[in-house]
Amino acid sequence: MSMDRRSFIAAGSAGLVAPFAGPAQVFAQEKIVRFTLAQDFTRIYTFVTSEYSQGQRDYFTLINDRGGVGGYKIVADVTDHANDLPRAIEAYERGKREGAVLVDPLSTPVARALVPRALEDKVNMITAYSGRSDAADGSTFPYVLPLSINYWTQAGLIIEHFKKVEKGSLKGKKIVFVHIDTPFGKEPLPILNVLAKKEGYELAVFPYTPPGNDQSAIWPQVRRARPDFVIFWGAGVGQTVALTEALRNGLPMDRVSSSVWLSESDMDVVGREQAKGVMKVEPCVGGREPKVIKDIVAEVVGKGKGAGPENKVGTAYYNYGVQMATLMVEGVRKAAEKAPNGPVTGPWLNEGLRSISNFTAEGLLPSTTITKDDHQGGGMGRIARWDGAKFVPISDWFSANQDVVWEEIRKNSEEFKKSGK
Amino acid sequence: MFYRRAGIRHTRYQDERQLFPLRFDRGLILVVLALLLAAPFLFDRLYVSGYLLPWLIWTSAALGLNLLMGWAGQIHLGYGAVMGIGAYGSVHLVRFGVPLEIAMIVGGLLSAGIGTVFGAAALRMKGIYLAMATLAMQYVVDFVISHSSAISGGTLATLQVPPVRFLGIPLAGEVPTYYLALAVCFVVTLFMLNVRRTSFGRALAALREKDYAAQILGISTFRYKLLAFWVSSFIGGAVGAVLAVTYLRAISPDQFHIELSIQILAMIIVGGLGSVLGPFFGTALILFAPILLNNLLGFGANAFGVEMPIDLRAHLPLVAYGALVIGFLLYEPLGLAKIYANFRNYLLVWPFRHAQR
Structure with missing residues (x-):
């Protein structure tokens, strides 16, 4: 194999410099709330993550296209952590540096390793259907939010x-x-x-x-x-x-x-x-009947802005993704209600997320109430x-x-x- | 030019026996060391706790495995389990209130003990058969840990590491943890650099080349094979403790599964078997290539406005990563350390053509 030295060095240095390049400032002028959605697309959760993430992104698109929530737009950084701790921790640290106030790893091993970090750094970590079941106890885990039935x-x-x-x-x-x-x-x-x-x-x-x-x-x-x-x-x-x-x-x-x-x-x-x-x-309604999913079909997928294959819209895991996204957005809405001018920080969003009450996302979820003690949201399912x-x-x-x-x-x-x- | 090698020869035996006989190498090491020491104050937290910390820990572990595989030539597919024993042993001790310094050593000893028992298989088998025996160790240890809730820590199987102190300094935040990992990596590296100059290291090399020839030369294969497993497992166990305390901070059985063993194995193969520098390069490539490629692709896709499905975006870096690993091994089967050595050899008497050493 012949590779001349010059191209080798050029390729090597390009690889070294690349990670220092900053994030794209898409909404530089607007008020934004940044979420780090580093999830496992390639190792264990694979298609589960694909469908879950598709639902989340479609819902964020819907909200952003409608002008955001409480004056804020949602920026979601979706990456793959492959259920690998070094990769997940890197993604978490990177997200934190870029100002992310919420992280959703959708992985039990990753959530376990991030619990002490999230508690220390006051970054809201969503652990829907994953992570520690005892995180439902909000008084012990103020920044770990399952927001779903364990x-x-x-x-x-x-x-x-x-x-x-x-x-x-x-x-x-x-x-x-x-x-x-x-x-x-x-x-x-x-x-x-x-x-x-x-x-x-x-x-x-x-x-x-x-x-x-x-x-x-x-x-x-x-x-x-x-x-x-x-x-x-x-x-x-x-x-x-x-x-x-x-x-x-x-x-x-x-x-x-x-x-x-x-x-x-x-x-x-x-x-x-x-x-x-x-x-x-x-844990939430399946299919395309709920109003939120109908809206997504009409305003996002119908306009060609869908994040993935159309036939996955309304499947179980897609709807779980939408469910979690609605709760996150509701948290932002509540937070913006309490302190409209921010500053957007972990504690700011935490206040919002922990004051969600009787929220059903227009019929997608059972009535969900998150309090400072109960992060499970009431424990309703069917x-x-x-x-x-x-x-x-x-x-x-x-x-x-x-x-x-x-x-x-x-x-x-x-x-x-x-x-x- | 860089190494000022031409015409300079040693005049004293001590000079020849130094770890780094060339002044340039010594300077380079000092610069790297100084950079690492100053890193928490120079770089952002992302780079310290997201890159340097795991790099140091995984490198220490890879060095320990390299002693066994690179020096003694004994294959081991259960090194993750070895680290797991050390991690669980030391975290349990710390939870009982034993100081971390002692817990680390006891964790190491525990790994060394159990690792040597399984390593005893090496007395009777070689190569692929030994690989199977060590693989069995991996599964036995996994099974025992995850099936005894006394070890794994109850229903949730997560063992929280309590706040600890090392030599009186509380290990909280990224700076003290980083320095602990750096110190351990430094000690392990120093040990590995020196081991090849000892009778122990030479015995291991003889063992690697041909065990019965070594026996004929008067080297007890029984003793040195077990000793190789003992030392390597001790390092693995102690590093496992460091991994748990400084990086994971909550341990669960799945963190020490076969994936970790294979990862560390890949690090020393890509880095260079039997090299001290190799694991440093190998770890960097194996740990960070997927991250960098992922970020690079994400950045490129954003910058050029390329729309691609997330599945493709997540898998492309893995394809590139695989190609990268294969490419490096095709280019130089002896690993990244050898690529560096070739480069260094070239520069040794540059701009002249021929290097003598």
Whole structure:
């Protein structure tokens, strides 16, 4: 291979100088609020992030095109951190230097590493469906905001729904919990155990080895356990494999449920027809019916400004992205209401985010109230069932077992507080 | 011209035995060291805690692995687990109130102990088989950590590092943490530079070239293979502690998975096996090439108004990164350190053509 020295040095120095080039000053004249949306597009979360991020960006476009919120425009820096800590921390530090007041890493490992930094630097970190579940305790984690139902609440909702199906009592019933054998997969266990005692059901737990592309040894055992209900808990490839194996072992789909991590894309893999009946937890409305999504279709996607493929608009994860974006924007609106002239800082936005009350984003979310103590937003969700084409809600927005969930939240946040001193 | 090499020869044995016999090299090292020492006051926080800090930590770890792979020729695919043992050991100790200085050393010893037990496989196997044995270590350690909640830290499997002091200085903010990492990296580098001048280093080199030939020469392969694992694992464990305390600040099992092992392995292969300078270059390339390429592409796309889907924008830097790594290895299979050595050789007697050394 021949590469002359001159071109080698030229290329090398170009590479060295490049990172020092500043960010493009797009809205130099306007009042802006900057968000760092460094997420994992390439390693583990992949298509989940793509759809989630597409929803977020489409909503920001909608808001900016309408003239911003409270006199502010949203600038969202979207980059890839590949679930890699050095990359994520670099992106966080870079964002902070450029004046970002909010970061949304959408990754549990990254969120964990950023918690001490965000608390120290007073940068709002959104940890929707990721990160520490005990961050719902706003008094311990003032700058970590899940703004969404954590895994403990999701488990609580599922159990409550099962109870409703069984006409109010789970006594003597058998619930099987199949989960990926990682900390994330084991997270709901304390809640399920406490509820087992309280409700009198029998809990059987089957872990599968990550990443879960082979679960054929587990599911025959699940079948032999003769469960009344099955909960499967995983992410990415593990979810579709679990569902396929559940089908193969003839488990009745209408008694199988998962967390929020189930989407139309998963159903394409499993088979839309076959998976009919399976349940999931819905944190916000799916599909294109909500007004916000309709507006996006009309004003953003319709005008060719969409951030991604049009057929993804209205899918589950797309809507999660819109959901989080609406909450962020509502936070900015509230903050601008309280202090119209800023200055735009982490604490400024924090005040806004933590005073969101009874917010539904025109019917996209359950009523969400964020307070200085409760960063989960009230713990409302609903159960939806796959009908072969879309997820259809089979319950109203409801909240359940929050006493058990909050006990667990407090226990863990106490522990965090203790080690911080 | 730069090295003032032509015609200058040593006149005393001490001069020849120095770590850096050439004055220019010594000067260069001092300048780099001075820059690193002054970095927190010269550069923005982004560059100190976003680039220099991880660079120093990962380099220290890569140096430790390089002792085993580059010097002793024993392959290890579970170095991330070794670091994990040190990190968990020391963080638990710190949480019990043990001073960090002692916790770091105990963490190192813990890694060294466990690492040597698995390293004992090297007494019976070589090459690809040893790779499998060390890979097994990675998975066993991962499993044990994530399945004993006493180690991993309860339901959330996150172990918070409490505020700590090192030699009386509180490790808070980016400046003290940076200096701790710099100090550790300095000590490890100094050790690695000197190890090749000792009987230990020469024994390892003999072992690497042919273990039974070394045995015939009177070098106990039993002893030195285990010693190589011991020393390398100790460095790994101590660096793991530094990584946890200064950089991660909250540890969870997934931080020490196979990805970390492979990353560090890639650093020493790209940097140059058996070189001290190599890991510094290799770490910089492996850690920062994706970031720089990503930023470069983002900047270029913004500056020239190129619209591209985010998936493409996220994946293109990875394509370029892969090409870069392969390109460097094709250009010089001995690694980045060798590219630097070639360059240095060329300049040694520049503008004349022939270098003697």
